[in-house]
Amino acid sequence: MTRALPTIVHLDADAFFVSCELALRPDLRGQKTAVGGRERGIISSASYEARAAGVYTPMPTKLALRVCPDLILLPHTSGLYGKKSREMFDRCEALTPIVQRNSIDEGYLDLAMCGFKTAAEIEARVRALQQRIWDELQIPTSFGIAANKLVAAIASKARKPRGFTVVPPGQEAEFLAPLPIGVLPGIGRKTEERLKAAGLQLVRDVLALTERQLEDTFGNFADEVRRMARGEDDRVVHVDHEDAKSYSQQETFGEDIWDFATIERIAKRMIDDLMPSIRADGKRARTLTVKVRYPGMEDSSSGRSLSESSDLEAPFYPLVAPLLKAAWTKRRPLRLVSVRFSGIEEPAAQLEMFGQTDEKKRRLAAVLDKLNTGKNPTVKRGHQLGGERG
Structure with missing residues (x-):
């Protein structure tokens, strides 16, 4: 009788947005750091040292600085988190093609078809993946390995940060x-x-x-x-090749959020993170969808399409507030917000009278993309100055 193997893996990056920033500023590792806006902002990601000092997400920045006066506040770097996420999951797909990207910083891997013979072999390969992500990207991660998605996800959070937990089949309960x-x-x-x-x-x-x-x-x-x-769960790991069909990002909040302006800023920053990828792939998007999730795990979404597809952020910003209002119909706090670009198209030849104006904006956007993925990104949009995310 063949012994069952724990072949479902859950990856959960540790303090992902802060970790991305510390990859650019390794001199700050081990200190109390957070990503957030100094004025009228919230803490959207905090290092574990800062958490130990009482800082959490989405704590108002002013309160965080009172709780932890020596907190080092880092600004949100546009485009960085999406880039690091893609690089992280690219390394997962080098181990198995069956990878489900749940959000920007977590996902599932299915190793059932990889030909591993023992649990020890699976553990060794996943540990090697964890080390590779750190060595090459400087992103600390936690992994859970189990026979199903539910237990793997819980296991990945059991020993954070840099956790690694294996639950043998039959020992879930x-x-x-x-x-x-x-x-x-x-x-x-x-x-x-x-x-x-x-x-x-x-x-x-x-x-x-x-x-x-x-x-x-x-x-x-x-x-x-x-x-x-x-510990029973029969869900399978879904491989959704989003890159060809849509581009999406979501954020689950540490604390449920009521404030509309904060959610709107977060959604706009997701646009800022996703659009450089669309440009890099030589694509344009026509439709923007905003999804919200209530504490009871109930989702609601609303979408709208432009008359013409675009690879620029500006045409989509005005859609965010009305889409958020249309999706957020219940006066309850939110647990999660996500944005998704779909209607992905190859750009047609530009023949319109005002085509040169958009082309200038496109060239400017390409320059900003390069500046914002460097070691010292400094170019900010207005909505990035308050309530930084990460």
């Missing part, structure tokens, strides 16, 4: 049992507090409930919560 109930997907901070007040603190406490108690506590989600507590 045993691994999850002593963990806080909040590790289960869909259980946010407020729900976790409510469950703890009801005596449910650990994952094992879920499995101790009777059928009636489980239904009274979780309602229609009772069966799903029970399956998660057992």
Whole structure:
């Protein structure tokens, strides 16, 4: 009988946006650093040293500086995070072609078809990948290896930063049992507090409930919560070749966010991160879609198309606010926001009377792309001056 192998891998970059900045400023490693806007801004990524001092995302920057007076605040570098993300996942695809890019800083790998014979061989190859990402990109990462996506994702967060956790097949429930109930997907901070007040603190406490108690506590989600507590998950790793069809980026917030202006700035900065990739690929986009996610994992989205495709940021900026309003219909805080460019096209020959004007803007954008991927990027757009992300 062939022994089952843990072939699902979850990669989760550590403090990704700060790590990208520290790759440009290695002299700051080990210090209390964060990415954020100094005026009217929020902390959008904090080093683990800063977190230990009480800094979290999305804490207002002014509060963060009071909590941690020696915090080193770094500005958001346009285009850097998307570039580092692509480079990181390119190295994952050198190990297996079955890679699911969940967001800019995390994703899944499926090693089932790679021909590995033992769990030790899988562990060795994934450790080598982790080391390669650090050696070549200076991005620290954490990995979880298990028999399914749910357990692999939880395992990758178990020993951050630079964590590495393997859960052997058959030991999923045993691994999850002593963990806080909040590790289960869909259980946010407020729900976790409510469950703890009801005596449910650990994952094992879920499995101790009777059928009636489980239904009274979780309602229609009772069966799903029970399956998660057992470590059961049959989802497959989806390979979506986004580069040919769409370009997307999302951010999950450490704390749910109410402020519309903050979300709008974050969405615009995603446009700033994605558009250089579209230009580099020689493509143009026609459609922008904004998606929001509420704390209960419910998604809502809205999209709009330009009359003509473009590879410039400016035509898409005015769409952000109306799309966000159309998607954010419930007056509840948001857990996540994402933007996606689709309707990707090859540029046609420019014959319009004003074609030269756009071509000048395009050449300027190409210059800015180069400046903003250097070691000392300094060119900023207006919405990058407050509430920096990363």
